[in-house]
Structure formats: C-alpha cells, structure tokens
Amino acid sequence: xxxxxxxxxxxxxxxxxxxxxxxxxxxxxxxxxxxxxxxxxxxxxxxxxxxxxxxxxxxxxxxxxxxxxxxxxxxxxxxxxxxxxxxxxxxxxxxxxxxxxxxxxxxxxxxxxxxxxxx
Numbered sequence: 157x158x159x160x161x162x163x164x165x166x167x168x169x170x171x172x173x174x175x176x177x178x179x180x181x182x183x184x185x186x187x188x189x190x191x192x193x194x195x196x197x198x199x200x201x202x203x204x205x206x207x208x209x210x211x212x213x214x215x216x217x218x219x220x221x222x223x224x225x226x227x228x229x230x231x232x233x234x235x236x237x238x239x240x241x242x243x244x245x246x247x248x249x250x251x252x253x254x255x256x257x258x259x260x261x262x263x264x265x266x267x268x269x270x271x272x273x274x275x
Contacts, residue, residue: 168265172255173197173248177230180247185236192233200229 177200178193187193207225212218223245231241259265 170194170197170201172252173201175255176248176251177244179251180244181234183247184240184243185234187234196230196233199233200226203229 171194174190174194174197177197178188178190181187181193181196204222204226208218208222211221214221227238227241227245230244231238234241234244256265
C-alpha cells in the first residue's frame with residue numbers, strides 16, 4: 157500500500173507543480189501549454205532533488221543552490237531571462253500555496269503534509 161500512496165503523492169505533487177508553472181508562465185511570458193509545463197515541472201523537480209541531495213545539507217547555501225537550479229530549469233524551458241524565470245517561479249510558488257490551501261480546506265490532504273513553505 158505504501159507504493160500506491162507514494163505514487164499518488166507523486167502524481168498529485170507533479171500536477172500541482174505543473175499547474176503552478178503553467179499559470180506562472182502564462183502570466184509572465186504568455187506561454188499556455190500545460191503539457192510543456194508538466195514536463196518542465198518534472199525536470200525541475202528532478203534537478204531540485206539532485207541538487208538538494210548533494211548540497212541541501214549546507215546551511216543557507218544548499219537550499220539557495222537548489223532554488224537557483226529550479227529557476228535555471230525554468231529559464232532554460234521558457235523564453236525570457238533569469239528575471240522572467242524568477243517571476244514564473246514566484247507565481248508558481250504562490251499558486252501552489254493557494255492550491256494546497258484549497259486541498260487542505262476540503263480535506264484532501266493533511267495540513268502538515270503540504271511540503272510548501274507558508275502553506
């Protein structure tokens with residue numbers, strides 16, 4: 157059962173991340189392809205995880221490098237530069253917090269299980 161639970165958490169997290177990146181990209185650079193956002197979210201989460209695995213334990217620098225790697229993936233995948241990529245990431249974070257708040261409110265997820273700072 158743990159494998160099924162893990163798969164469900166992965167799929168829900170990926171869909172939330174993709175929806176958030178989709179909204180961010182649409183607002184900041186006018187891109188509106190959900191499939192592209194889904195692939196971007198998958199690549200960004202893998203890159204974030206790898207960077208966090210290797211340097212995440214370093215205070216301040218580790219999480220900062222993971223965030224820069226995430227924004228770097230967005231910069232690579234979407235038009236514009238680092239500023240637009242940062243804007244997409246910021247909007248994506250805000251949207252993911254809103255989505256997770258709604259999921260907590262309707263009882264789909266437990267409040268402590270959101271995994272997003274500020275949620």
